[in-house]
Amino acid sequence: MIQKTLTLRNQRGLHARAASKLVQCASAFQSQVWLTRQGRRVNAQSIMGVLLLAAPSGSELLMEVDGPDEEQAIAALVELVDNRFGEDQ
């Protein structure tokens, strides 16, 4: 199990398209991925789960990854978030 706290840098936060990119990325791995914001913990491999976080720009999210490819998974997810989901701002 690996844990890491991430900060959302993209201007629009975890809106629907960013959420679906995150879910696609998380679902590409065998490991289980969980996200927690303000005490609410959701499955990061479910779009309905990730949207529930309603996380705006600047939010801190705790990411937990557990499984055989957890190191590759967390590296890919951190890169996606740090690259602002490929958005310009």
Add this chain to the structure above:
Amino acid sequence: MQLTDVLSADRIAVGLSVSSKKSLLEKAAELLASASDTADAREVFESLCQRERLGSTGLGHGVAIPHGRVSSQAGVSAAMIRLSTPIDFDAPDSEKVDLFFALSVPEQCSDLYLRLLAEMAERLGNADHRERLRSAVSGEEVLKLLAIDLSDSAG
């Protein structure tokens, strides 16, 4: 602000029949644009299409949330459509879609938009609530269901 604050019975269509994604989005745009402080249906339709081109707003389980930002609009408007026959909507689980919550927001709308999306995900992600929305026969019945606070039971 909640979904029931931006939705009204006249923007809920149950038992509708459409043949394609495009005609669904046209109908959604028409309903969304009937609210006050919204752009005209053509502009709303273009924003919905533009968003779908970036990736389907299908969420799986036969539901989708078409939405778009419209720069010329000041208000936030929601609509709901339930089809009598599901259509192909390129959803991530490849299931056909019959239940739609549509949303039209101003360009700069951010926190409210995230909260409305979260409420839609909560209502559509709850299997029991989703089936009740699916079997509602009128706009009034849908609004009554949407007034139920799920946070008590969903935990």
